[in-house]
Amino acid sequence: MNHPTSMRRGSSQALPRTRRAPVSALRLLALVSLLVLPLAGGLVACSPDTGEAPDAGGDITVDADADVAEEANAEDGSSDDAQAPEAADDTGDEDGAEPEGEGEQAASDSEDAAVPAGLSYDMLASTIFANEMFPAPVTLVDGHAEEPAAPGSASMITADMHPEAAWGDLDGDGDLEAVTVVYVSGGGSGTFRYLVVYDEVDGLPIQLASTILGDRVKIDGLAVDEGRAVLAVTTHGPDDPMCCPTMEDTMTYSLIGGELLAVETE
Numbered sequence: 001m002n003h004p005t006s007m008r009r010g011s012s013q014a015l016p017r018t019r020r021a022p023v024s025a026l027r028l029l030a031l032v033s034l035l036v037l038p039l040a041g042g043l044v045a046c047s048p049d050t051g052e053a054p055d056a057g058g059d060i061t062v063d064a065d066a067d068v069a070e071e072a073n074a075e076d077g078s079s080d081d082a083q084a085p086e087a088a089d090d091t092g093d094e095d096g097a098e099p100e101g102e103g104e105q106a107a108s109d110s111e112d113a114a115v116p117a118g119l120s121y122d123m124l125a126s127t128i129f130a131n132e133m134f135p136a137p138v139t140l141v142d143g144h145a146e147e148p149a150a151p152g153s154a155s156m157i158t159a160d161m162h163p164e165a166a167w168g169d170l171d172g173d174g175d176l177e178a179v180t181v182v183y184v185s186g187g188g189s190g191t192f193r194y195l196v197v198y199d200e201v202d203g204l205p206i207q208l209a210s211t212i213l214g215d216r217v218k219i220d221g222l223a224v225d226e227g228r229a230v231l232a233v234t235t236h237g238p239d240d241p242m243c244c245p246t247m248e249d250t251m252t253y254s255l256i257g258g259e260l261l262a263v264e265t266e
Contacts, residue, residue, distance in 0.1 A: 115167050118200035119178040125161050127205045131194065133157055133184050155187035162193075168224025170197055170255040171208075177255070178205065179229045181219050189242075190215045195229060197255055211260040213251065216242055228263060229253045 117123070125143035134157055138145035143161035148154075162181035170177045178198045185191045193213040198205040213219075214235060221232035230252050237247035252263045 113167075113176060115178075116176060116200045118203040119167065119176065119198060119205055121165050121180075123205050124165055124178055124180060124198060127198065128207065129159055129182060129196070130207055131159065131182070131184055131210065133186050133192075134159070149187050157187060158185045159183070162219055162222070164219075164222050166222050166224045166229070169227055170224065170229065171199075172227065175199075177208065179222065179224060181213070181222065181231075182210075193217050193219065195231070195253060195260055197229070197260060209255060209258055209260045211253065211262075216245065218245055220248075227254070229255075229260070 125140055128137045128139050129145060130137040134147055138147055138159060140159065140161060143163075144159065146156045146158045149157050160183045162183065165178050165180040167176045167178050169175060170179065180196055180198075182194045182196050183191050184194060192215050194210045195213055196210040197208045199208050200206070213231070213233070217236075218234040219231060220234060223230050230250065233249050233251055234245045235247050235249050236242065236245045240246050250265070252265050253260045254263050255261075
């Protein structure tokens, strides 16, 4: 009895079927590859902005204008982040502040005469200064001196020489004297200005006389004119607080009998 199934398995007709199977599978795999790869390429090449597929060649077009715009924006951003340096803050003298600047020679009667070496500004800034606010005379060092207001006190009495001096014959003896201003503070808010006159004795400056000009008066200029000390100042008007004088004025002093006396001028 013939069994159809046994005949197919044992016959040679099953071999062609076995050979055709892998050929069909390879063809199917190739067909799938031809379909999938273009789709995959299209997915990779699609524009993120428009979602459109690229041209037939599969090339991706680069927007050069957009790149330039992005670089320009980046540069603008960095420029905005940069800050210009702050301008220096010019401030005026504060209350009780020490005078600033190096010693200078003001206009004086000594312009045609040599200033004695013993009355140079450097010598004045290193001399002995006597004042009623100090218990005893003090020696200036670079125009400055300080002493405790009392033994063991943390409060200090200070003296600071104005960075300008003038020279002229103030006592009529034919020799030059020096005139300057010293700022004295007793440790409080007040800083008192003193006009001081020095003479040269044995090559050293010796204090002849002094007088108070006022509290926190601003010294704008100093000169010796016709044997008198002349100061351009800014002092306190009727409504000015002590910190902030606004009234411009001129003070004139003569050395008479060893004392500095205010002189009224027209």
